[in-house]
Amino acid sequence: MTATDNPLLTPSTLPYGIPDYAAIKPEHYVPAFQAAFAEQRQQINAITRVRSAPTFENTLEAWERTGAHLEDVAHAFYTVSSADGTTDIQAIEEELAPLYTAHGDAIILDSALYARVRSIWESRDEHDYTPEQRYLIERRYAEMTHAGAGLGDDAKDRLKGLNTRLASLTTTFEKNLLADTNALAPHFTDATALDGVNSGELDAARAAAADRGEEGYLLSLPLFTGHPLLSSLTNRATRETVMAASRARATTGVNTNTDVLLEIARLRAERAELLGYASHAAYITSDETAGSPEAVHTRLRELAAPAARNARAEQQALQQLIDANEAEPFELQAHDWAYYTEKVRAEKYDVDTAALRPWFEAERVLQDGVFFAATQLYGITFAERADLPTYHPDARTFEVFNADGSALGLFVLDLYTRDTKRGGAWMNPLVSQSRLRGTKPVVVNNLNVPKPASGPTMLTLDEVNTLFHEFGHALHGLFAVVTYPHFAGTNVFRDFVEFPSQVNEMWIMWPEVLNNYARHIDTGEPLDAGVVARMQESETFNQGFATSEYLAAAWLDQAWHSLSAAEAAAITDVAAFQAAALADIGLDNAVVPPRYASTYFAHVFSGGYSAGYYSYIWSEVLDADTVEWFKESGGLTRANGDRFRQRLLGVGGSKDPLEAYRDFRGRDAEIAPLLKRRGLDT
Structure with a gap:
């Protein structure tokens, strides 16, 4: 297949280098990947075969220049596979999973490349590197060591086999889950x-x-x-x-994930031991801000007891409502919780969240809420680009401009659910920013909002929250300005990446923002001030449930991934293991099930959050502390937005994240605001 026949074999000529989805067909992807794999292998070989002594320029910067074609093809394909995974695309993804992993291993485990990087790392104090260059040296060396580049050849061969098998298994997990979710x-x-x-x-x-x-x-x-x-x-x-x-979902039948996740847990534990760690959780957290699974477990246990206590109190209130109002009272079950919670909320606070939907029309929330808040904070503006091709008719593209009118990048929003889209909501890059490569960012947000047959789309309050949250990730991807693509956008530690997105949620209820977007679809009237006040008064309502269901899932993730290889091999009953794990932390309340159970826990068995789902609560400590700073500093102002952008969002992954936080905040984060927010401070 020639470049004339396959648009993925040459760089895109479209604005911002976006893929020409109007011309791309499924059969184009595999040949493009094969060509890009070969191209980057040649580029890496050119680095390792240099006879001169390793330098930053001839090794690390040269490495950063490699793989641009592969990154373009991968971003184009995996954007589609997650958001519009047709049968053809799923088959391609299954074919690519082991190939992509093997290609990555061939680079990250390359002994000659590792020797050059190690040499530069060992002599780093002898040179006057820029802060970003020095951090790139430190991170590349740490990542290669962490991945196993220092192992012997036999151990590397075993490691590569484990990685390849795991890539296939995680792809199977996601495929099974999507199929059973639809079925x-x-x-x-x-x-x-x-x-x-x-x-x-x-x-x-x-x-x-x-x-x-x-x-x-x-x-x-x-x-x-x-x-x-x-x-x-x-x-x-x-x-x-x-x-x-x-x-x-995925518990039985042809789409079951039980055997798949058992093998994933076992192989991850084997790999961790091969790399010198007691468990997969120990391996993962060793290169995160948490540092160790013990630190994570301590935090989760500290929060679990008061959360479970609050959930039991909420459960008692719901049961009392049932006993007092139902002609034939019954025992509260998990499927009753949300229904009676809304009744208690209405009775206690005179707030009916379901009745708020006429005030949350999707286009208005986007334009007059999400975009408006970003304009007020950062001065950026948006213009829709219907002329640019997208991978699906529902995906919309907006060009983003800085306050001075200069082009910042593109934002793509894909709002609606479909049978070919995986569950949840996420942000991903389509083009990564890099001074070295001369590229500007293109980022994508995906949600799963049901699409009405006709007329406007009305959002739930939770969906409004998700839209603001994911746009926080998008801002991180748009604002990061780095030289080296390794640090582009949201390429930060996993237990830090949720922080910017969580902060962006604060503007949902900010008076100036809320009054601008929350207008009745028919009358244009804003939300009644009394309703808003009661909503704010009820912010800690049902937090026992919300915190417990989250912590239960986070603990399940830790339980599966804290196993040794021998312990993982001995597990045969997924349901029994899950029940024992929840009992261990005191979150085994039948009416408060975990937010994700094992067989459909895509974050950790097919996504990038294995042993890392704790990241949300870990990041929320920073988030809650930052919200306090914004409130103390005047709220929605350009000065505040510029400080947050320049000192935190703008550095991408080019600086230690906790150092960046201290630079922004002036100190380390304190946990008290989080405890207050979640009603855990009493």
Whole structure:
């Protein structure tokens, strides 16, 4: 296949170097990957065969110049495979998984390259490097050592085999989960089963069924345990059906993930021991800000006890409501929690979150909320570029400009759920910024909002939160200005990466922002000030549940990945292991299931969060402390935004993240604001 036939064989000529998705076909990807693999191997060989002594320029900077073609192809493909994974794309992903891993291993484990990097690292104090150059030396050496570059040849061969097998297994896990999520989506023929949902939600369910050629109503399952509509559905049998479907995903049948995740856990533990670590968790955290699994376990246990206590108090209040109001009282179950929580919220605070949807029209939330807050803080502006090709008709592209009118980059938003999109919400780069390569950033946000059959899209409060959260990641990707692509965008420690996105959530309820976007779809009236005040008053409401379900998932991740190889090999019953782990930390409350159970825990078994799901609460310490700083410093101002951008978001991964935080905040983060936010300070 020639460059004329395959647009991925040559650099894109489109603005910002975005892929020409209008011309790209599935059959183009594998040949492009093969060509890009070969090209980077030649580039790396040219570095390792240099006879002159290793220098920063002829080794590390030269390494940074390699692989640009591969990065372009990979970004183009994996953006599609996660957001529009058709059968053809899934087959390509399965074929590529071991090949991509083997290619990466061939570089990161290259003995000659490692020797050159180590030589530069050992003599780093003898040279006047820039801070970014010095940090690149330190990180490349640490990462190669951590990956196993110092092992002997036999151990490296075993390591490569483990990595290749794990790449295939994690791809299988995601494929099985997507298939079972689609297969188990509850289907109802009678609208009365969905009593309690509004007309827009009912239309979206009807459209979802129609997309599959079916009549009736289909509820697409989100990635997390449960469903957003559980808070509205009046029919208890329907609630039970929906929750059962959610929790059954990938547990049995042709799409089961039980054997897959058991093998993943075992092989990760084997790999950790090969690399000299007691467990996969020890291996992962050794190169994160946490430093060790013990530090993570201590933090999670400290939070679990008060969270579980608060959840039990909330459970008691819900049970009392059931006993007092139901003609035939029953014992509260997991599928009842959201429904009766909203009743208690309405009774205690006079707030009905489901009734708020007319104030959260998606386009207005985006333009007058998300974009507005960014403009006020950072001076950036947005212009939609309908002329640029995207990978799916629902994906929209916006050009982003700095306050002085200069071009910053592109932002792509893909809002809606579809059967070919994996669950959850995420940000990924399509083009990474680098001074060395002369590239500007292009970032993508994906959500899974049900698409209405017609008319405007009305968001839930949780979906508004997700939109702001993911845009926080996008800002990190857009604002980072680095020389070396290794540090581009969100290429930071995993237990730091959620911090900027969490901070961006603070603007959802900020009066100036809320009043600008939260306008009734029909009347244009803002949210009543009394409602807003009561929403703010209820911020710690149900935090026992929210914190417990999160901590339960974080602990499951740690439990699976704190096993030795021998311990992992002895596990045969996923459900029993999960139950024992939750009991160990005191989060084994049947009505508060973990946010993600093992068989559908994509973050850790097919995503990049293995032994790292604790990152959300770890980062939230920084987030809550930063929110306090913004409040103390005047809130939504350009001066505050510029400081946050320049000292934290703008450095990308080119600086130790905790050092960057201290530079921004003037001190280390304190945990008290987090405890107060989650109602754990009493």
